[in-house]
Amino acid sequence: MLERDRELAELLAASDDAGHGWGSVVLVFGEAGIGKTSLVRAFTEAVGADVRVLVGACDDLMAPRALGALRDAAAGTGGPLERTLAEGAAGEAVFAAISAEMSQAGRVVLVVEDVHWADDATLDALTYLAGRVDDLGTVLVLTFRDDELGTRHPLQRLLGALTRARVRRLPLRPLSPDAVARLAAGSGRDPRTLHAVTCGNPFYVTEVLADTPGEVPETVADAVLARVRVLGEDCRTALEQLSVVPTHVGLRLAEELLGDRLDALAEAERRGIVEVRPEGLAFRHELARRAIEGSLPALRRRTLDRAVVRALLARREPDRDRLLHHAVRSDDAETIAAHAPAAAREAARAGSHRQALTHFEAALRHPDRFTAADRAGLMDDYAWELYNAHRFTSAVRAGQEAVRLYEPSADPAAFGRALVRLSRHHYMTGETDAAEDAVSRAVRVLDPLGRTPELASALTHQGALLALTGHSERAVRVLDQARRLAGEHGCPDLISLCLNYLGVARADLGEPAPALRCVRESLATALHAGSHESAARAYTNLAELLYRFGDFAGLDRCVEEGLAFTRECGFWSHAYNLDVHRCLALMRRGETASAEQGLRALVEGVDDPGMLYVYSVPPYARLLARRGDAGAEKPLIQAWHRALRQRSLPGLAYAGIAYAEWAWLARRPEAAGAVRDLLLPFLDRPGRESFRAELLWHLARSGPAAEPFEGCPEPYAASLRGDWRTAAEGFAAAGAPYEQALELAESGELGPTLTALGVLDRLGASAAADPVRARLRALGLRRVPRGPVPTTRTHPAGLTARQSDVLELLAEGRTNAEIARHLVLSVRTVEHHVAAILDKLGATSRREATETARAAGLLGLGPAAPTRWDPGSPGTVGFA
Template identity: 45%
Template sequence: MGPVLLERDQELSRLRTCLAEAAAGTGSAVLLSGEAGAGKTSVVRAFSREVAGTVRMLAGTCDDLLSPRTFGPLRDAVRAGSLGDALTRGDRDAVLSGIEAELARPTTVLLVEDVHWADEATLDVLRFLARRIADLPALLVLTYRDDELGRGHPLRRVLGALGGERVHRLRLAPLSRAAVARLAGGTTATSARLYALTAGNPFFVTEALAAGSDGVPPTVVDAVLARVRGLDRPVQSALEQLAVVPSRVEVPLARALLGDITLLADAEHIGVLEVRPDAVAFRHELARRAVEGTLPRSVQIELNARVLAALRDRDGVDPARIVHHAVAAGDDAAVVAHAPEAARRACAAGAQDQGAMLYRAALARRELLTRHEEAALCEADAWAEFHANHRHEALSAAERAVRLRERLDDRSALGRALATLALQQWTNMRTDDAVASASRAVDLLRPAGDSAALQFALVYLGVVLVNVDRERESLAALDEALAMGERLGADPLRTQTLIYRGRGLWQLGDPSGPDELRRALAQASAAGEHGRVALGYVNHVGLLWRYGRYGEIDAVLEAGAAYCRNREFATSERAWDAYRHRLAALRGDWAGGEAGLRALLDDADNHGMLARHALPGLARIAVRRGTPDARELLAAAWENAEQAKSLQALVPTAAAAAELGWLTGDPSLGRDALALLPRTAQPGRERDRAELLRWLRRLGRPAETVDGCPEEFAADLRGDWRTAAAAWERVGDPYERAVQLLDSGEIEPVLEALAVFDGLGAAPAALLTRRRLRELDVRRVPRGPQATTRANPAGLTGRQLEILGLLGDGLTNAEIAARLVVSVRTVDHHVSAVLQKLDVSTRREAAALAARLAAD
């Protein structure tokens, strides 16, 4: 019989309900969170005891290692069969199909504890499962410490991607004073000091009570140590040895370290340890840390050295574990021997952060490396850091690789290092340096004739050039690389070359460009070239946005996310997120779009090349909402765009500045748009040119038409407001449609424009529209919206109000998507936002509220 659980009935009830639903064929995920010691483990173990023997239980725990084991908790949960083999090999695709098959067997519970320590490969699998769990007869239970999730914690990206009715978030609150009193066996008065010291944290309370001292220990560490000190010295020594192994110690490893593990019985009896057939573990991680933290550094080093020796004697040990203990033991030779392979495995599994950390561990001991070894590790680290969106670290590693290669007599290796450096320089906004490095690599290697290194350099020269709108030069380099690959008889870079070649053609207005890019992307996907696929989707989405093909973006975003949520490519994911938020804003969700874009830029380290995807959109929203920092954001967006040297960022930023000039009556704000016009007078730039001219016309520049631009722009430039408004309505942009209605000069369309501006929160445009109405002799100009109204008590956006109405009509998400001509995923996001704003938990409650609002 397990320990008494207080004030956890609601969580246990939810788990029971979810398990019953899983048994009926509809699965769900339960995310159980709380601070360290909140009782997450106690809840899931109580639940496990209840269901023991009635369901298949797969359980694993994430370890607090220097670099977590790849698929660590899943390897604990599944040790045999094809899935066990796939987990051992690190075969990601086989793991995904295998874990889904495991959960398709009724009825299965997969429990993963301490997900805040999970490796990135495991996080990807959990995200994969959570998105499919509704169709499986299974229950996925994840526990994590929400007080350890910093702003950049990788688990945040997973949690942010999980939503819908089949994902349940349960946070364990601290115990009440009454519950603490019950545990203490006294009253709220006699337990007052205990409650004040523990703030109701169940672990703190139970550990303090178990210490058995006259006074309550001031910290949990004291409480734990008070219990440990009562044990015989050999038992204490055994606990100290186990304490340096994060999370759990397999029984064979425990025997290797301790000999006879029966000496742990006393520690088990007092509740410090739990001994299971497969592993020994401290009852709570905080207890392990408390014991470990009291050990002198010299003792920790020796104890870790023993673990390291034991692990080396075992077959199939994850090298990441070896590296963790090698670092703690100060065994630099072991770190250098094992970290590169551990890093390679992590990166191959998509865990770029872990890979970068492990490469850094080896490079920190560079005195044990030859220059060739160090240079190779620096280059590998640069790519891991790049994909993990650590742009400064990537640049530093690439620069060191070049310096090392320059001292060695190996032109081929130096050329590759220079090409690698070029991409990192470009990512860090050093565009001129990037072009120079890539060009130097080509010039250095060309005299020796065809080679894989020269082909590599040509490809990255082409990549950099197409990103700064030097398409014809880029295509020349890429075509040369393709021809060289054919002559060499092997072309490992072919798909990447074709992706950027397709982009170059697309930017030049060549109709074959989009198809070539899509074909190359499909080829890369079929070949399992994960990094190229991720970057290919970024290019595809960026070009669709650039050319106003908004209706196609949802499908591409969905495809890219589906591919890469099974892997970890933070750089690409941040770019997709930027376009997802810009698309939401275009459709009228300004609050959500702005919040999302600001979140992408809240860390100064992210104001590099990636910002060109987010800053222009954020600046435009700020201009349209009239936020106090609109001009500051415009300045930041323009500075970033100028450094990027790309019309992709320059044009929307200049257009936003010209729009601000129109809203404020300051024609001087159109100077950047005017200066960019000459760069847009060529094929492929028609839409860019039209966008600039559209706002310059509103600042007093004579009208000028542009052949080949989309109808919403062409009609505007012709002065045909009615056709332009209809075109913008088809695009799905309510703000731009309202701008065209305002152009009409007719009272009814202008009144309609005002209603749209007020609904969107476009205060500057609404102010301008009210002035226009007064000029049209409208005597009773509608007032602006109140802070709250009975019709919209939660401040829903126009689109959210529309969806709320459709929920009231009983439509499913798929039916709403068909009605609004958007993706089901977009509707899912809107429905989740509506439920959150209305503070209701089900669609039925939202529909009932919609009916009441309609009746009012």
């Protein structure tokens, strides 16, 4: 515990705070061997007797046990979490059980070690808990190896969701030369050489010091193996057997594997190589286990894994995840075929979708072990897990294979179900024609079977596609039929989906109020029934409608709730959609840097967004186009062509309007004309007025002026009438500074035009600002502002420009309301910025953030002044 006093004090302070009702998340991280487990053990031993400590660890298995760490933590408590997990529950039931467990009398500390190995269901449960630790007065301690986290590591989802929690970050650093010298005192080792070779890694240092004096081994593995070589042969043989079992070996399993040789491990225990823990035998550190395992020849490892398989199979109820880990490593096809399908489906039910994929893939590597019907079912379920994993193209291929295998079978119901799923996979890749063909075929296959639940599902998805592609009248008829049939069979998930897409269809029929009521009823139905995927779809369609109808306050609420729900439940494609709409709202409010940052993460961070490409790429490319980036053209063209193939209204509108804006900014009127000819007829119907108005507004800047149409919403109608002042006031009232600036630039008056330039410069919209400068010169202004001086786009603490502004005002002691007034933002937006600042600075309070920023020299970098134009004073100039 050398040089860990501060970290231990932080953990104990978190426990004390929890005693006063202030729960928190504590992140303990660093490289392997840095002392995370030692620190956590010292903490759990030091807390008071009135603190209930639950400890679990994640497994380094091929497919970690679903909710394994939580099962270990709750084992023997007899509480609600242990009971719920024993019943095989998942999702909401597990979330409720965690809350109930943490709400029991007294302080609770939950430690989950090695969360970099966590399964999806565990990550979802921890994300849920992390958002509620403050209310529950719980301390959640998570340990992980930060050097193993790439930008796409699943744990990043949990870490990214911690903005709502009180978080303490405890990075563990290597030991200093002085600390290494203290450890080496009297060992005969040269402390400087020891520190240079080990880089101060505590485990490496202690392994070297535990060996006989001599040269310092160059690697951790060398140090471990040097100690093992001096052990007796029986002890080494036993260690080799244990080394193929990750994490720990239960005492029962150790006895089954070693028999009389178990006693031989006493020598290794005395030398500190293995430990006896409550959960069983374990190496002192995972690095030691890996060093021994890595030294074994491949055939020897295979033999030892086979021994573990035999021992586990001898049990009445073997641990399937451990069994399959060793069966795959030893290429035991018979065991894999017998157990992988069930393990995959159990993992899927628990919400551990990555683990389900791993088990399905293991099973499908041995197709000859299954009948055609069983293989079809495996492939169909595998395709669904690929869909959940965002691997939409692969899902289509697997779904097509399932349909091919099912077709000759005598099970039309299963064949129809596979066709419905294949339709969904096709739609998510943007292949709408293929999706319609598959679901129509499903209806034809299932209709002769009568009024079955499978037919209700097929009709639901057929109606959904009709609603999404603008066939609204027919969609209403099909969805009403599907809803009645779903009601007969008590299928709340299908009832929810029917209501959801009825809302989409009614919006397209020009009925906004009934449309929103339908989608909100869909959401309530799904949440009440625990139909999580249906609820996730309801959140996304509600966000799309709120954006279309211009209800940005409602959109903020929907996105906040929806993102929390979809991230907790692991619906990442739905979270992606909601995140797009969060960024669209930021764009609208002129928070360009935050919007661009969020959209870039979506566009560059997901390999296969499928049909959602036409949601995220167009707004991102619009922001690039506004600042004159030539890289905007290619993705916009791709998005436009994909949207035409996809034929959904939001996709066509987002891509087409973005393309029209780019055509104006890039001085490409022929591109604007192509969009006009293809998209305007599609938007010329009730329910699409907002999209049509925005498109005409941009097209009018590239070519002939457009006239407002019947039902054209303000302030677009005012602009199309040529009333720039009313339009500017309308956009200002709506909190849309970019659109307001473009209207002011049409004034032909010096003051408003100069104000427009200031707004566009502040927003970084240089492509739109350049023609405004030309207008100012034409109006006789001799010294036209040059625009913002180029500065580095990288803030030392990773803050966006707007977050830097908020930080400056925080340092002045301003309240959120005062900051909102000063920067012309909503209070809710300021709250989000403050939470992000605390997160990035590793602070738990506004005061701590200010002190950290001041100490790091982050203040005084220059907040942007708010930009306003007073319509009552045409000559007013107010720009940054």
